[in-house]
Amino acid sequence: MPSTPCPAAAAAPTHYENFPVASWLCPPRLRPPIAAIYAFARTADDIADEGEADADRRLADLRAFRAELAAAARAAAPSPRWPQVFGPLSQAMRDFALPEALLADLLSAFVQDIEKTRDAGGYADRAELLHYCRRSANPIGRLLLHLYGVDDAQALARSDAICSALQLINFWQDLSVDLPRGRCYLPAAELASHGLAAEDLRGFMPLAPAAPPPSAIGLVAAQVAWARELMNEGTPLVHRLPGRAGWELRFVVQGGLRILDKIEALGFDSWSQRPTLGKADAPRLAWRALRMRRQSPAMKSFPR
Template sequence: MPLDPSPNPAPVPPKPAAPLPVTHYENFPVASWLCPPALRAPIAAIYAFARTADDIADEGDAAPSQRLEDLDGFETELRAVASGVAPGARWPEVFAPLAATIKSHALPLPLLTDLLSAFRQDVERTQSAEPYADRAELLDYCRRSANPVGRLLLHLYGVNDPQALAQSDAICTALQLINFWQDLSVDLPRQRWYVPQTDATALGLRAEDLLAQPRTPASDRLVAELAGWARRCMDEGAPLVHRLPGRAGWELRLVVQGGLRVLDKIDALHGACLSQRPRIRAWDAPLLLVRAMAM
């Protein structure tokens, strides 16, 4: 006769939630097959954290006060799982994988909270339509909105020397700037003003001039100067591709070349990106690969 099962069987631990898939359009590869296999899940967990927080700040029709409240809750959840508390019920698909990655790779918490600081700033500036006064102010935003991602990846790769960190910051800042100039036709109508006032004023342009989206020699020159700034940042950081081993280095080569290709498309439009958005297309892939191999 078979034995009766135990009246109090040991609970089966729940299966950890898988990181969110990459569902947004991205210019650059995210946790692709080029990444070291052991790091794909941690990279996907970091991406899911950043992508979800960015969506809270930017997507849908929530009021600014609700967005800020949700970002506060998101940070509370981050600090809780970083201290060992189990993920809550609201964002388990984000914080279960992230908690595992924080524990297994000792992710620096300030880099994650810097991202949330930048997303809050996006909400507040969009609400007030407040422009960035100059390039220094915009670079401070990039320091928190973009550079932490590169530093988190270098942390996973075990690379932490000052030169590598500086080069990573330059690449990430360049990618953020490229995204700004790529998205002018989308951001300007939404009162998201990333063009530094000093750059616009130097060419006799005002916010309302660009909102009207007429192409003029001055606006063409403005876009060209901003794209040139982003290209110089990317060139400054590009030598980092030779510091990362194996697949990680090839992944970064494609990231750099993807950014430069978007800049090529911005340059080709001669300022028309005030009304249309250049994108990386499937047919750009062979060129990106050739350029990556030539680095």
């Protein structure tokens, strides 16, 4: 799942994140609801991904988590199971009228992940994968726009483009992690267009004897270009959001684009190595964020 596309420093994540949560750029009054949204998404993600539970146990836990969300929407007292999540979230839902449906969409995406992994399922084409992103990533951006009081159709569409791009970037960054776990987000149509099938991927996963063939490298290159195009569609949103929110989003966009640059620098071989962001990337991200202008939507032109 994607990292939360707006940081807040209230609760330090225990997982690697491309885009840190709770930074000082978020207005102080919005840090509690943003941290509550992050804790909700992070905990649900852990239920779906972490530990040794089987699929049935994970699905049962997510059903219980969904029931807790419904209770929070009614302002009912949280159960003893996840009070650290639903206490703050319930307060945020009351104070900021957070839409329950957007939070529920996130859970439906986690359920889909579990079921597809259990059934060795995949995605037929880009449209199906984007439908997953609509529930796995886009709700986060829409929740944040809700907090900032931005709800026009153009801003929502651009937010969706950025969030879907971030989700795709996470997929192409994590090939070496997801494939050994039985998760394949590469659409079947994209594999076929490069002369590959899902069963071929086992041959060049990490520790496999063979290096990724040119067809696999070309496949990743095409997905990187797709994600970059989608991100650039949403980039004008940074000029629509006021003050700190706009600067926050600049860093999120540039963080995603930087991961794409790193995949490209690896020769598009994210099959063998997972690129990440580190402290050394901060100056470059800051410089690129400063250079984002209304007239310059094409981030590809920035020096790497």
